[in-house]
Amino acid sequence: MQIAFWGVRGSFPVCQAQSLRYGGNTPCLEVDAGEAAILIDAGTGIRAAGRALAKRGVREIHLLLSHAHWDHIQGFPYFAPLHQPGTSVRIYSLRRPGTSLRAILADQQRNPFFPVALEELPAQLEFVELEEGQVVAIGDTRVYSRRLNHPSLTGGFRLERQGRSFAYLSDVDLYTKLLLGAGLQTPSAAERQQRLKELLAGACDLAHCADLAVCDTFFRPEDYEPSWGHSRPEDALRLARDTGVGQLVLFHHEPHRSDGELDELLAHYRRQAGGALELIAAAEGLALSL
Ligand SMILES: [Zn+2]
Ligand SMILES: [Zn+2]
Numbered sequence: 001m002q003i004a005f006w007g008v009r010g011s012f013p014v015c016q017a018q019s020l021r022y023g024g025n026t027p028c029l030e031v032d033a034g035e036a037a038i039l040i041d042a043g044t045g046i047r048a049a050g051r052a053l054a055k056r057g058v059r060e061i062h063l064l065l066s067h068a069h070w071d072h073i074q075g076f077p078y079f080a081p082l083h084q085p086g087t088s089v090r091i092y093s094l095r096r097p098g099t100s101l102r103a104i105l106a107d108q109q110r111n112p113f114f115p116v117a118l119e120e121l122p123a124q125l126e127f128v129e130l131e132e133g134q135v136v137a138i139g140d141t142r143v144y145s146r147r148l149n150h151p152s153l154t155g156g157f158r159l160e161r162q163g164r165s166f167a168y169l170s171d172v173d174l175y176t177k178l179l180l181g182a183g184l185q186t187p188s189a190a191e192r193q194q195r196l197k198e199l200l201a202g203a204c205d206l207a208h209c210a211d212l213a214v215c216d217t218f219f220r221p222e223d224y225e226p227s228w229g230h231s232r233p234e235d236a237l238r239l240a241r242d243t244g245v246g247q248l249v250l251f252h253h254e255p256h257r258s259d260g261e262l263d264e265l266l267a268h269y270r271r272q273a274g275g276a277l278e279l280i281a282a283a284e285g286l287a288l289s290l
Pocket of ligand 2: 171
């Protein structure tokens with residue numbers, strides 16, 4: 001399994017001299033799938049991914065969306081394959097009550113926000129709304145999804161193929177006492193704690209013995225804001241240790257974090273991991289092979 005990183009930044013894209021090396025585009029990953037391609041999230045990184053796919057003549061694309069926060073869908077209207085007749089793009093996300101995946105993406109590019117409406121795109125679009133825990137097959141890749149603790153309705157994914165596994169856990173606050181997310185709230189503190197436990201168990205299921213886990217590490221401990229729904233590197237390390245992850249990728253970097261600060265952060269947590277776990281900081285252009 002080949003995994004390419006096209007966008008690694010959280011919240012909003014940045015273009016500044018201090019972060020050119022790790023990159024400033026918002027989340028998008030590509031997983032090879034033979035003649036087809038699997039993409040995860042449609043942040044601004046998907047623009048360059050789309051150009052590369054169009055150049056390679058890929059006509060079958062599967063796009064997994066973790067959630068609809070802007071940094072995960074804002075690149076979608078600029079995704080070149082959507083503007084190519086004869087291309088099929090199948091888009092997957094957890095089902096959310098009260099709205100559809102199609103409506104969310106159509107709203108983002110309706111007049112006056114964008115000149116081309118979703119209905120006018122020449123590519124063939126298909127929307128797949130997943131039930132939590134549902135497993136889908138994309139060629140010989142199996143995709144698992146679970147809900148994560150993050151505002152709105154957010155899913156994580158696990159991809160498996162030929163005995164190799166990869167977990168994508170962005171965005172999520174893993175080890176918190178604060179339950180986040182639409183439709184989960186309840187007046188009972190005991191019930192909220194129970195739901196948090198279930199969400200963490202879901203994240204652990206996705207990461208269980210994964211060869212590679214890509215995990216939200218937006219915050220440093222000193223910046224941590226409990227209501228935002230993001231983790232710190234120590235949270236990701238704890239999850240990786242608890243679930244037997246092989247390689248951990250720090251991901252969804254805070255937009256103002258400079259290359260130098262990310263280097264320092266990585267060095268610090270590599271010392272903490274003590275060689276038991278291979279630790280990498282996601283960067284645009286990084287490609288990993290499992
Ligand atoms: Zn995000
Ligand atoms: Zn988010």
